[in-house]
Amino acid sequence: MKKWMLIDGNSIAYRAFFAMPPLTNSAGLHTNAIFGFTTMLLKLLEEQKPSHVLVAFDAGKVTFRHEGYAEYKGGRQKTPPELSEQFPVLKELIAAFGIAQFELDGYEADDIIGTLTLEADKQGVPALVVTGDKDMLQLASSGVTVAVTRKGVSEVELYTPDAINEKYGLTPGQIIDLKGLMGDTSDNIPGVPGVGEKTALKLLHEYSSVENVLSNLDKLKGKLKENIQNHQEDAVMSKKLATIFREVPLEKSIDEITYSGHDDAKLGDMFRRLEFKSLLERLQLGAESGADESKAQAAAAELTVTSLSGDEDSEGMDRLMLALESGGEHGLFIEAVGENPHHAELLGVSLATADEVFVLPASALKAAFCERLNAWLGDETKPKYGFDLHKSELALRWAGHRLGGAAFDVQLAAYLLDPTDNQLALSSINERQGFTGVPTDEAVYGKGAKFKVPDEETLFRHLALKAHAVLRLAPKMTEELKATGMEKLYFELEQPLSRVLADMEHQGIKVERSVLEELGKSLESQLSTIMSGIYSLAGTEFNINSPKQLGEILFDKLGLPARKKTKTGYSTDAEVLEELAPYHEIIPLILHFRQLSKLQSTYVEGLLKEIREETGKVHTYYRQTIAATGRLSSQFPNLQNIPIRLEEGRQIRKAFLPSEPGWSILAADYSQIELRVLAHISGDENLKEAFIHDMDIHTKTAMDVFGVEADKVDANMRRSAKAVNFGIVYGISDFGLSQNLGITRKDAASFIEQYFNVFKGVRQYMDDIVTSAKKDGYVTTLLDRRRYLPEIKSSNFNLRSFAERTAMNTPIQGTAADIIKLAMVQMDEALKSRGLKSRMLLQVHDELVFEVPPDELELMKGLLPEVMEGALKLDVPLKADVSFGDNWYEAK
DNA sequence: ATGATCACG
């Protein structure tokens, strides 16, 4: 059964572009229009099963339509560069689909399609026209259906002549009369002023064509008559412009658009380049296809997998150990399932050597024949090349084994190469590096409730493929780190830090259950009092924790003025509530309720759940590959956001204790590290001077911005200056500052102007960093950590502005992160070399927390700030303030 | 699963 599908390429690409959120691949190429186009195409191919497919594109800037009307398509927005750059790639993709594409100088896509539908009518072959443009409805006929996209590109509405009649009461041929009367702003077709779709339809139902409307002018009246009378020529010309030209000299035969399905290899390559992971999976092009399909398959097939499950396999173990102990290349993979490495289940270990891959179930590690392997794994002098060795090390430790000598970690390297990448699974990294052959974990295990460890053969094969991928990826990624100038950052900072973190995490921090429980009791009684107060003031009981219900009570029932809205309804955040406080006495109660219930659920109940029964400790997991700026993050539980600002919350810190009697908690935090970094990076003399003399930076800023002496700076001026300093670090905007200070935008702008007048070097830095980010596509920290900012070239104001602020902030926040990481590695070395018993427990971005035995307290009070301040030499001094106590609360 | 809210630097 023959069926032609004719696609209006430009129109669909435009629709897709505006319908899809921005999307780029890691090379910075925008891909959203291509993605939208592709999903639509796949859907139509599947549903329609056409025998012939064509994508037509507009060609050339000037078409024959311009000959009669120069303004045709004038006033149209220039195609955004984010879209233009997608066309060449889209055309490659269509070729990879094995689909024909036509474009012809001087003609638009709809003319080509119009010509072909005429041919389809002549041959009696059914055809489907796919477009985003309703003009094309004029092509509908008994055999030709027009599919118009709606709601983006995911769905189409099918128009047959009957459907057009039903919807508009017109024949397809009358569509051009409709356009003639109403015009089309997007193509700059004028039509008749004052005539929109409604009026045009009424006229056509009465008189059926533009010409007939004109000859019956006398039957019309009023403004309408006048408008049409004065624009008769426009109407006729508009109709002509809207008429699709159906006699394009195509000089092509229909055979050329025969569609016989796509080439898996070519399409897979394109999808990989575009990083369309979901589509790769959907078409099952992922694991076992691509241009290097045969190579990958061959390699996978050649993979000699040896399983080592028990003492009877000691011969294989000998082969493995021979390879490892002779220092041969290897790839190590340790499978531990579960997000939290402190609770992960160790499934197995795989090791790829040059010509064989060995797989061991977790249970085998306990067996006698693994003794040599365990010794090798734990030997710090034997380098390991692996994937997520940080998690591996923790999982092994909890299982009673050790891992030492981490030398290269494919995941950690991938993070440095692109710290915004949140697809750091081995299968994703493997594909991005241009390889194939590692299935996703989801494909092997399933996810969510369907997670299941497969049979041993499947599992072993998966682990073998991963170890093999590590072996293959490590040298390539080492080269990339060199090429991007991040070799030192990687090998001298991040890799050593990974072990320091694992030590801290495994050590854990003691949390006293009874302290939290007492606090919880007090919170519970306060909460119940506040709750009754709220219910009685509201006149009803409701869930105060539901923003939806709370909004209804406040704004509908009590009639308070709603100020801000969220996507889903009224906003009830603290900022809104604080403004509402004067209007109703229920407001302070709600604010208090929120504050206490946060403490109760997150910090009392949440933290209690994380305490290990056996040790009375909590073990956080520092993630080294999450934050785009290079900071650490902390999970299960997050110990980087324990309350401190409000006294009630700060009490939580009383539960954090030394793990040994008589010891102290010692903490040190960097003072103003980000502004000191800014002083160094920008070289601003005034700011440097301030830190060299160790001035109170907010007071100093107030003096300069307000032009007064130190003794004239009042609390309010200092507060404003502090906000300006924060703003500067974040990539300042007048709006942001005005919000923060509750002042007008104008006043905020003049503060900023004043600031830049006295800190000229800072202004220069802000300008320069944005310029260099535009030129290079990325920014770097002092230690050459890199962050790509593809959106800095966007024509979308919001995206671009965001990228510009990020360009200003990332080198500052990122360098501060570099510095404290250096301090951690150096501090770890200092403890070891001096044989100290003190232990590093926590890092909170600019603060390090230790537990210290009494006989080391004095020493540590000197050593810790000394190491932190000396971690990296800047043009201004670094300063660290140290404190100690019997618990974290006291160390302030 | 997603959004709103709020804890931290």
Place this chain on the structure above:
DNA sequence: ACGTACGTGATCATG
């Protein structure tokens, strides 16, 4: 004119 501060994670409610 656009509509914003930078970076995170946990909890709860709700679709």
